[in-house]
Amino acid sequence: MRPAVFLDRDGTLIEERGYLSKLEDIALFADTPAALRRLREAGFALVVVTNQAGIARGYFDEAFVQKAHRCLAEMLAAEGIVIDGYYYCPHHPDGVVPEYSRACRCRKPAPGMVEQAARDLGLDIDRSFVIGDKWLDVELATNAGARGILVRTGYGAGDEQRPEQSTASAIVDTILDAANEIVRQAAQTTQPLHD
16 A cells, blocks of 8 residues: 545645635645655655535535536646545535535544545555645644644644644645655655555
């Protein structure tokens, strides 16, 4: 089994837009392609895991999220990058759309999306990482048994000031810094990345 990097979407891979609801608002951070290439070359699977409470709140539907992921996949493919899987949670306990208004095991920081991806893609969570711009991404890593890295993009600079920072394996400025840190940390482990 290979390790993965589980990637938050908004504020980590792409610019934060609040509740993204228009495809034309999708914009990669400038160093996202280089970061993902670095991780892929190091032998990591790349998996997007994103809370999409806007579905439960009635701001957009699942079809829009799927279109957004196809659009993101096309943007990354133009840079020679393939994401192994896209996972999203449509739920929120305070949602207004009845079928999505509930607590669940897939909403970050619960580990459901990571566990599902591990089953679907044959991933080794113990050797995996989570990159995100919120403490809930770092908490997701802890809950799943991976290592979490907080990036200061998106909400990260504000979240950094909260006391949970001791649970992160690193706090860095950008996704490229996170990729370099992951490769560095992985090199210190005794198991090779490539199976």
